[in-house]
Amino acid sequence: MTESYSFYVTAGRGTEIFVEKEIREKLKITSVFKRDGKVFMEVSQEKLKVDQILALKSVERAFIAITDYDNQNFITDKRTFLDKLMNEIITTNNFSKALTVLKQFHLVLTRKKCPHQNEHATENIQPRQSNAESLNKSEKIISEGTDQCGRCMRKREGKAQDEPREIAYFPLEKRKKMESPQGTTSVDFTTAASIQKVSNNGFLNVQPSSETLCTGINPANLNEESRAVIENIKSLSTFRVSVKCSGKVKRWLDLKRLSKDIGWRVSKRTGWIVDLQSPELEVCVHISDANVTAGIPLTRFPLSKREYLVDSGLRAPIAWIMCHLANIKPGEIILDPMCGKATILVEACTEFQASYIGSDCDGDQLAAAIQNVDSLRLLMNNVSLVKSDGLDMPYRDSCVDIVMCDAPFNRNHKTSIAVDEFYFKFIHEIDRVLAPQGRCVLLTKQDLKDLVISIVNGNLSDDSKIRTCRVKAPVHLSVASINYIKLGETHASIIVLNKQ
Amino acid sequence: MKLLTHNMLTSNIIKGVTKGFPLKIVPVQVEIKDVDYNPAFVVRTLSKVDWPALHQAAVETGFGDGLPETLGENFQQDEELLKKIHNALLQVEVIQGELVCPESGRKFPITNGIPNMLLQEHEVGQ
Numbered sequence: 374m375t376e377s378y379s380f381y382v383t384a385g386r387g388t389e390i391f392v393e394k395e396i397r398e399k400l401k402i403t404s405v406f407k408r409d410g411k412v413f414m415e416v417s418q419e420k421l422k423v424d425q426i427l428a429l430k431s432v433e434r435a436f437i438a439i440t441d442y443d444n445q446n447f448i449t450d451k452r453t454f455l456d457k458l459m460n461e462i463i464t465t466n467n468f469s470k471a472l473t474v475l476k477q478f479h480l481v482l483t484r485k486k487c488p489h490q491n492e493h494a495t496e497n498i499q500p501r502q503s504n505a506e507s508l509n510k511s512e513k514i515i516s517e518g519t520d521q522c523g524r525c526m527r528k529r530e531g532k533a534q535d536e537p538r539e540i541a542y543f544p545l546e547k548r549k550k551m552e553s554p555q556g557t558t559s560v561d562f563t564t565a566a567s568i569q570k571v572s573n574n575g576f577l578n579v580q581p582s583s584e585t586l587c588t589g590i591n592p593a594n595l596n597e598e599s600r601a602v603i604e605n606i607k608s609l610s611t612f613r614v615s616v617k618c619s620g621k622v623k624r625w626l627d628l629k630r631l632s633k634d635i636g637w638r639v640s641k642r643t644g645w646i647v648d649l650q651s652p653e654l655e656v657c658v659h660i661s662d663a664n665v666t667a668g669i670p671l672t673r674f675p676l677s678k679r680e681y682l683v684d685s686g687l688r689a690p691i692a693w694i695m696c697h698l699a700n701i702k703p704g705e706i707i708l709d710p711m712c713g714k715a716t717i718l719v720e721a722c723t724e725f726q727a728s729y730i731g732s733d734c735d736g737d738q739l740a741a742a743i744q745n746v747d748s749l750r751l752l753m754n755n756v757s758l759v760k761s762d763g764l765d766m767p768y769r770d771s772c773v774d775i776v777m778c779d780a781p782f783n784r785n786h787k788t789s790i791a792v793d794e795f796y797f798k799f800i801h802e803i804d805r806v807l808a809p810q811g812r813c814v815l816l817t818k819q820d821l822k823d824l825v826i827s828i829v830n831g832n833l834s835d836d837s838k839i840r841t842c843r844v845k846a847p848v849h850l851s852v853a854s855i856n857y858i859k860l861g862e863t864h865a866s867i868i869v870l871n872k873q
Numbered sequence: 874m875k876l877l878t879h880n881m882l883t884s885n886i887i888k889g890v891t892k893g894f895p896l897k898i899v900p901v902q903v904e905i906k907d908v909d910y911n912p913a914f915v916v917r918t919l920s921k922v923d924w925p926a927l928h929q930a931a932v933e934t935g936f937g938d939g940l941p942e943t944l945g946e947n948f949q950q951d952e953e954l955l956k957k958i959h960n961a962l963l964q965v966e967v968i969q970g971e972l973v974c975p976e977s978g979r980k981f982p983i984t985n986g987i988p989n990m991l992l993q994e995h996e997v998g999q
Binding site for chain 1: 874
């Protein structure tokens with residue numbers, strides 16, 4: 374029997390169905406199932422192509438699974454819960470399995486994601502000894518600069534000249550804040566005394582979170598000696614534990630302590646060394662009342678962080694799902710009449726060969742859009758920008774095949790006129806510029822969904838504020854699908870409209 | 874601004890302007906930006922394009938040589954022509970200049986490749 378590996382990806386609420394579809398279509402695997410916020414897949418060794426997983430566009434992050442079990446029978450009391458959890462960790466064979474896969478695909482993982490392999494590689498060469506000692510070392514690095522890594526560091530310094538230093542210093546409080554966003558805790562395993570020591574010093578040696586994961590190396594760029602050093606260090610994997618907890622279990626648990634306990638057991642099971650500052654691996658544990666899921670992320674950057682989106686407004690996976698729903702065909706003309714930073718068009722451009730026009734009335738948004746479009750330069754780039762009003766579109770009738778838009782939610786992006794009137798005019802303009810058989814994909818707030826539908830169906834209630842515009846002819850659009858999604862805490866809908 | 878984009882633009886958003894198409898291009902700076910040549914893509918895109926307007930825009934920007942005033946039936950077989958159309962439609966970019974409304978003479982500036990089609994409040998029609 375061939376060995377198989379379990380992976381899971383995280384996805385925004387409501388988008389799991391698109392993730393599942395993308396995995397089935399692109400990875401051609403059948404053992405896929407979805408659950409609230411996660412999609413799991415089972416891949417046999419022969420079919421294992423990690424780069425395909427990393428190329429998924431609709432997901433947030435990808436993990437190789439360590440354990441996943443139904444928690445419902447174990448949340449009767451704290452003791453039962455903890456016994457089960459710790460037992461899972463201490464008995465699983467998946468840690469070494471995961472490490473094998475990660476090592477096997479290391480180059481694949483990092484080549485794509487990080488332009489600073491050299492710098493990161495050298496960073497990993499910092500010796501890992503006992504906690505107190507390594508802290509001493511990091512103090513030394515702070516005070517003495519980069520004499521730790523011999524020639525590698527020199528190489529790095531040369532390159533780092535034109536970039537800000539990779540090691541950033543943050544006061545302890547700030548660092549804690551950074552590492553514990555809403556219910557997530559990465560716990561420090563160092564003793565209280567050594568923490569004290571560092572905080573006396575005032576600074577900690579931390580990499581900025583966005584710069585973190587690149588443990589991989591491009592061998593072509595390294596000499597043999599440094600390669601040997603890196604190999605050596607690779608055999609001693611370092612990790613940290615991040616626990617995310619929701620539901621009733623949260624009340625019993627001290628997340629810091631729990632992370633520490635889990636870390637201790639992982640260390641015992643695997644021989645890996647805890648390193649909170651620049652670990653090679655992160656063990657993420659997500660506990661909810663229904664399930665406990667643990668895994669190691671394949672990349673330190675979320676997959677949803679695109680190289681080609683310098684400054685994204687909307688989350689890239691949502692933009693990708695909208696493009697997917699629009700069913701873009703080669704050679705079609707796509708318009709985003711309120712494109713903002715052009716996230717949707719740029720995302721579409723990387724996958725579908727078509728012509729894209731984005732317009733926005735805000736010069737600052739367009740400036741960000743130019744940046745995003747320019748970052749596409751090397752790829753097929755066919756995005757044009759126009760400064761114009763989203764309600765009085767300067768486009769001739771029936772000239773575009775698809776309109777895609779992240780329409781104002783009337784919250785951060787306020788509509789200039791009453792929201793009913795705004796959407797009424799907006800839908801009529803979309804109807805005007807769309808060619809026959811055209812499609813429209815709108816992202817809007819859940820509350821505004823019914824407004825859009827009644828405008829499209831021409832059955833606005835009488836108390837609606839838009840009597841003045843009523844004289845307009847009915848639109849030629851019909852609702853094709855409504856897809857509920859959650860954007861952070863906001864409930865939203867992607868509405869697909871078809872023109873006759 | 875690509876000439877494909879220009880082909881979609883109209884100034885009939887101005888009060889009193891009925892057609893507003895095609896807008897006259899007064900180029901100051903024009904660049905050629907490489908886009909992969911794909912004949913099928915050009916043909917499909919052309920089905921959405923108003924040819925006389927594209928022809929006029931190509932002439933105004935200085936890339937009209939060899940483009941016929943009316944597009945014949947068999948243009949799809951003419952590789953030379955398709956390449957020229959590809960160039961005019963997708964590669965020519967007006968970086969600086971002006972668009973002029975054919976009816977009212979209202980000028981719309983093009984800066985950094987982006988035409989500014991915003992109107993003053995008193996210009997907006999109903």
